[in-house]
Amino acid sequence: MSRAQTPDGVDRRRLRRVAAIATSLSALVATSIVAGPATASEASLSCALGRSDAHHSEGVDSWNGSYPRPAGTLDAVMVFLSFPDSEPVVRTKDLSADYFPATSHFFQRASYGRFRLRPTIKKKWVQMPHASTAYGIQRDWDSHQRADYLRDAVAAADSAVNFSRYDMVYFVADPDAPGVDSDATKVVNLDQPMRADNADLRRFVTVFEQSPPDRNVLAHETGHVFDLPDLYHRPESGNGDWDTHVGDWDLMGSQFGLAPDPFAWHKWKLGWLTDAQVDCAELTGATVHTLQTLSAPKVPGDKRRPRLLVVRTGPDRALAMEARGATGNDRSVCSEGILVYRVRSDLPSGSGPVQVLDGHPRTEACWGTSVYPPLADAPLGVGESLRDTEDGVRVQVVGRSTDGDWTVKVGGG
Secondary structure (H helix, E strand, O other), X not given: OOOOEOOOOOEXXXXXXXXXXXXXXXXXXOEOOOOOOEEEOOOOOOOOOOOOOOOOOOOOOEEEXXXXXXXXXXXXXXXXXXXXXXXXXXXXXXXXXXXXXXXXXXXXXXXXXOEEEEEEEOOOOEXXXXXXXXXXXXXXXXXXXXXXXXXXXXXXXXXXXXXXXXXXXXXXXXXXXXXXXXXXXXXXXXXXXXXXXXXXXXXXXXXXOOOXXXXXXXXXXXXXXXXXXXXXXXXXXXXXXOOOOOOOEOOOOOOOOOEOOOOHHHHHHHXXXXXXXXXXXXXXXXXXXXXXXXXXXXOOOHHHOOOEEEEEEEOOEEEEEEEEOOOHHHOOOOOOEEEEEEEXXXXXXXXXXXXXXXXXXXXXXXXXXXXXXXXXXXXXXXXXXXXXXXXXXXXXXXXXXXXXXXXXXXXXX
């Protein structure tokens, strides 16, 4: 297996190009919402970075009200689109099973039960008015053709779907239609919403995946619906490795990662971790902290057991630490320990707002399964330490308790 391929044998470079288009196509008729009205956030600690105007900013001091917040139950509808030039050969039942209940289970585990994604699956094909080849579906999708596609999809589905009942819309195209290109899968955000059933429709997840689809692809795209950024590195030439920023850690970096659970920072941003579960440390002096494993399921007393440690290192930057272990969404993790990463709230999606620090820069791990072996063994084990030379912070793992909690010492110098 070549390094350019995923564990499923899919070309990873192609997949990263797909992800890149989710950002690069956002400027024309269907454009990404960069800023919107803010609502109060739970994050009021001194180490909480402020939300900036950067697209999908990593700020946690307020919530961009243009996006639905994943709390409680959100309702989604999945609509399957066919075309006059192709009779579907796969059942919608089989296609829906590619995505649900796996995607709902992913978010239930990631949120510790705080968020439920409840899908309604429309079992009948909805036929589009034009051939699949008429829409020019591709990763460099013409904005006008893309807008035509969405308008036709909403109009065709309107008799079968009451759009006012749903927080999210997934349009899934017949994967075998000749004009369907899996590189075009993405979230489309509209500056000017469409109207249907007396509701404003601002956001769609357009799915063009083959069956079976890319692993965790729908969870990744749904993450964008909740204002999470792409975390991969985009080489200027389009060639090279796309996973150098975060490797396997967090599905917003790679949907194929061995440790796809969202970073603790993202869980804080989304409200799945409260301020009481975040410890702030200072640049001066040295302090000792205890961290519960991020992906461990919620147990009694969790409300005040920290899962995230943060050192604020500037107005728009911080150093974050969390414990990663082989449970929940991270059950296939390559190595366990304390993961250290930088966060920038002023950098937009796709421009490196998160950078994992390698605790073992001279070694690699999990060749053949990891999307980026140099960072697969990034976490620190007991007795190990690293110094962030950029911000002058030293992180040392002091020990681990019998119940699995990690003890971390952090300070300047």
